[in-house]
Amino acid sequence: MNMQVETARRERLKVHMLLAGVTNSGKTVSALLIAKGIIAEMYPDLQESAQWGLIGVIDTEHRRASLNAQKQVGETKIGEFHVVNMDAPYTVERYEGAFGLLARIGCQVIIVDSITHNWEGLGGILHKVDQSGGQFSAWGKVKPDLKRFQDLLVSSQMHVISTVRVKQDYVVVANEKGKMAPVKVGLKNITKDDLDYEYAIAFRLEADHIAYPVKDNSDIFTEPTHLTEEHGKKLYKWAEQGVDVAEEQRKQREEEEAMRQQFLAEIIEHMPNATVSQYVADMAFQMRVPLENFNVETMYHLNQKVKEIINNGNIHNGPQ
Numbered sequence: 001m002n003m004q005v006e007t008a009r010r011e012r013l014k015v016h017m018l019l020a021g022v023t024n025s026g027k028t029v030s031a032l033l034i035a036k037g038i039i040a041e042m043y044p045d046l047q048e049s050a051q052w053g054l055i056g057v058i059d060t061e062h063r064r065a066s067l068n069a070q071k072q073v074g075e076t077k078i079g080e081f082h083v084v085n086m087d088a089p090y091t092v093e094r095y096e097g098a099f100g101l102l103a104r105i106g107c108q109v110i111i112v113d114s115i116t117h118n119w120e121g122l123g124g125i126l127h128k129v130d131q132s133g134g135q136f137s138a139w140g141k142v143k144p145d146l147k148r149f150q151d152l153l154v155s156s157q158m159h160v161i162s163t164v165r166v167k168q169d170y171v172v173v174a175n176e177k178g179k180m181a182p183v184k185v186g187l188k189n190i191t192k193d194d195l196d197y198e199y200a201i202a203f204r205l206e207a208d209h210i211a212y213p214v215k216d217n218s219d220i221f222t223e224p225t226h227l228t229e230e231h232g233k234k235l236y237k238w239a240e241q242g243v244d245v246a247e248e249q250r251k252q253r254e255e256e257e258a259m260r261q262q263f264l265a266e267i268i269e270h271m272p273n274a275t276v277s278q279y280v281a282d283m284a285f286q287m288r289v290p291l292e293n294f295n296v297e298t299m300y301h302l303n304q305k306v307k308e309i310i311n312n313g314n315i316h317n318g319p320q
Contacts, residue, residue, distance in 0.1 A: 021205030037232020052079030056102030089123025
């Protein structure tokens with residue numbers, strides 16, 4: 001692959017966020033609040049109910065996400081969002097299917113709650129490794145699944161908030177009264193090692209629902225905090241800074257199509273010339289596509305060749 005030097009530009013982003021935590025650490029609620037903030041900043045003129053309707057959840061946690069509908073959390077009352085309740089098998093294909101269902105009905109933020117099931121659940125990565133013999137070589141067979149799932153979570157042109165379970169344990173510490181009491185602590189994300197490095201923003205939530213920033217490319221989060229709708233609004237503003245690459249690409253495609261149509265019209269104008277007609281027919285045969293389907297670069301070079309033919313002093317355009 002050829003390398004080239006480019007000018008660094010700050011491009012617009014989609015929010016891709018990871019929330020890791022033990023059971024009851026507030027992962028789902030925090031994800032919903034962040035999602036609501038993103039939507040509220042995207043569509044400030046929409047009614048609250050309509051804003052919640054642009055949020056979708058892929059729920060692998062036994063329909064528990066829906067228990068949060070109508071819950072009052074701080075200054076935000078969680079509304080009615082869309083949900084795909086997904087059970088086993090937890091294959092990449094089924095996550096992709098659920099993702100597609102939510103995208104097709106217009107959801108702008110998708111919460112994947114949780115990604116752990118694709119790792120250790122029935123039909124997930126570890127299950128496939130076991131089915132392939134459980135040896136080191138088996139990992140090569142599941143590598144495409146790992147890549148597809150990662151792309152779904154962190155390379156999608158959607159705002160995606162992922163939650164992941166954490167292995168937990170208890171330690172005995174002194175409480176506020178000075179008495180020793182067990183406290184639940186998280187140890188390790190139950191997913192592919194170092195997956196959090198793929199995200200722009202990653203948090204570890206503890207049992208008190210406080211989110212500790214693990215990685216933050218936005219520079220918004222400097223202290224542990226309870227995640228709120230306001231944080232979602234700030235994240236959307238941060239993501240929108242910079243160049244809209246998708247819009248630039250759209251304009252470029254439109255300009256290229258206009259040029260292609262212009263070249264096509266000029267070529268057709270000279271088609272009565274027998275030499276031109278034969279040259280175009282030969283090229284279409286070689287390309288195995290009709291003239292009107294040539295891309296802009298091929299159309300340009302063909303148009304240049306037609307001009308050479310027409311400008312040749314011994315060739316006349318059409319019968320005399």
